[in-house]
Amino acid sequence: MRAGAEEGHPERLAQPRPATRTRRSGPFRRAVGLILLVPAVIVVILLTLALVYSAVTPPSTLMLGRWLTLQPVERQAVPLSRIAPALQLAVLTSEDQRFCLDNGVDFGALRDVVEDEDSPSRGASTIAMQTVKNVFLWPGRSYIRKAIEIPLALTLDTLWGKRRMMEIYLNVAEWGEGIYGAQAASRHWFHKDAADLTRSEAALLAAVLPNPIVRSAGRPSPGVRRRAAQIQGMMGRTEGLGACLRR
Incomplete structure (x- = not known):
């Protein structure tokens, strides 16, 4: 009976697992993005000042x-x-x-x-x-x-x-x-x-x-x-x- 039930309801087998890894990696990726953004912002500021100067x-x-x-x-x-x-x-x-x-x-x-x-x-x-x-x-x-x-x-x-x-x-x-x-x-x-x-x-x-x-x-x-x-x-x-x- 258990095998038949599983065959009759294939959607149960296709249910995705909770995306815990994705949720956990989200803040980490944002932090890395911010860290990489800081040098770029500094470069832009320096080059802008250089043009002004x-x-x-x-x-x-x-x-x-x-x-x-x-x-x-x-x-x-x-x-x-x-x-x-x-x-x-x-x-x-x-x-x-x-x-x-x-x-x-x-x-x-x-x-x-x-x-x-x-x-x-x-x-x-x-x-x-x-x-x-x-x-x-x-x-x-x-x-x-x-x-x-x-x-x-x-x-x-x-x-x-x-x-x-x-x-x-x-x-x-x-x-x-x-x-x-x-x-x-x-x-x-x-x-x-x-x-x-x-x-x-x-x-x-x-x-x-x-x-x-x-x-x-x-x-x-x-x-x-x-x-x-x-x-x-x-x-x-x-x-x-x-x-x-x-x-």
Whole structure:
């Protein structure tokens, strides 16, 4: 009788089992989707800001931090044409002599730093990478930050071009406590516009960039003076390396 009953009611055999696995996997799939969506949203935001900053001079993340904590900020953005060529050359000489030759990242220098743990990381950081860090990222050493910094530097070097990259860098670089950009630094330390800087003054400003809170362009220590003299002496030999900054 039992076998006949089962044959007479085949629908009983065809009843599906409860879809517990599907119900359980639903939240997991949504969570994975959200996790994958976050990087995509971040990329879109960064690229949107990059397009905006191609025309509008951005603040640095340090400036934003000071504003949020109600600390004073000195900064007046100026175009590259109103920044003395001497300062452009001094910064290129001191920070990134391959600025006009690389594509935003000096992979040879990066490889040397990876192979030599005692190498100074700043030696591998191009002006494009420093600009990306100043505008989009946070200070301090981090593999995560570097993993974001490198592709952004490559992208923005192409998107902005060399002149715009240097223009933004010189308008967000820190030159003292709360002092950002070449114009504010020139007025604060030398009481003149950035367009009127001499080669010696430009070399002093370039000499303090690695540590502008400890070093001072207006009250330079003997070490800063020696470094500035080295930069000024090299500027005559590196002048041809700045061709991408000339119109």
